[in-house]
Ligand SMILES: C[C@H](O)[C@@H](O)CC(=O)C(=O)O
């Protein structure tokens with residue numbers, strides 16, 4: 001069946017997370033976790049669901065961008081798209097007029113991610129395989145045919161990518177069985193958003209320890225003395241053998257980042273995440289160099305907008321942990337390119353998932369990375385945040401601080417219709433009540 005796409009719908013879905021300071025950090029003090037939510041209808045009745053993540057205000061702009069891309073999608077059959085997925089990716093990202101809005105960055109790229117995520121969901125559903133994306137694309141040749149290698153062939157050619165994937169076929173079945181049994185290691189960010197009180201932080205941390213969590217991320221960057229107090233508190237609670245990461249969400253200049261993080265070295269963070277502007281590759285390289293003697297790495301990627309940026313971060317040794325994002329990059333297609341480049345540079349991938357639906361999406365990518373690319377779990381873990389999963393038809397399953405492989409076909413980002421209706425902005429009940437206040 002060809003599954004011709006006959007319609008694309010996009011909705012503005014917002015959750016008032018700022019009311020309780022969930023998701024708050026040094027730069028985003030009041031995020032309302034939100035999404036531009038895309039549904040593709042086909043002539044066969046099969047649907048594809050996709051989204052891109054936003055923080056509330058401005059989601060309507062992403063909706064406009066999705067609508068601008070719709071004309072490139074409607075009328076195409078799934079068959080036509082996946083038989084030349086690289087070409088389709090390029091059609092969306094390199095339209096002769098629209099590429100001026102990016103290219104491959106900002107709102108238009110977020111919109112591209114939402115649309116392509118829905119196409120991947122449609123594909124995986126059409127394949128009907130359990131365990132989602134990573135089992136839907138198996139053949140190394142098919143995998144590389146989804147990637148646009150333009151701008152990255154100086155570090156990774158199609159032939160090299162194919163070679164990596166072919167070599168990783170060895171042991172794939174064992175890794176798959178291992179994941180089905182044990183799951184993929186995760187860390188939690190949900191205990192220590194910046195807006196949480198010490199009391200809340202202690203309670204959440206103690207609950208997380210009881211549930212088996214051993215890896216924790218703490219938001220920092222607003223006030224140094226506060227950071228020292230909060231990080232000491234967490235380190236004391238989790239003990240010396242648990243892993244601690246800190247995240248500044250781009251708060252500092254380069255020199256400030258170095259001196260601030262040096263003061264926090266006593267709590268032994270594994271990484272400092274987004275210490276400065278996400279575009280400052282050489283700044284990150286300087287921070288990496290300065291913090292290496294303290295045993296602290298630099299992690300970044302949640303606002304790294306395309307594969308070219310990741311390429312340069314890797315070339316410049318400007319990061320020690322690659323944080324891919326399922327909605328910032330151009331969907332699975334571009335994430336595949338980054339996973340393969342990270343493998344080539346032997347830098348571990350630890351995906352970003354703080355947001356609505358990101359855990360659901362990114363679990364597929366990291367399972368793919370382990371099973372089909374890296375075959376390595378050293379220094380690797382996937383972020384988990386404990387918010388809003390109840391709004392999805394196939395929410396992530398966490399067992400003993402591990403992501404268990406998804407069981408339903410698809411890309412796991414279909415939301416419950418009732419949740420979408422209630423949270424649609426500004427007409428949903430939730431927002432009508434909020435606006436009345
Ligand atoms: C605004 C988001 O919650 C952001 O703080 C998430 C993030 O940086 C992370 O999860 O990492």
Ligand SMILES: [Mg+2]
Nearest residue numbers: 247273274302
């Ligand atoms: Mg972060």
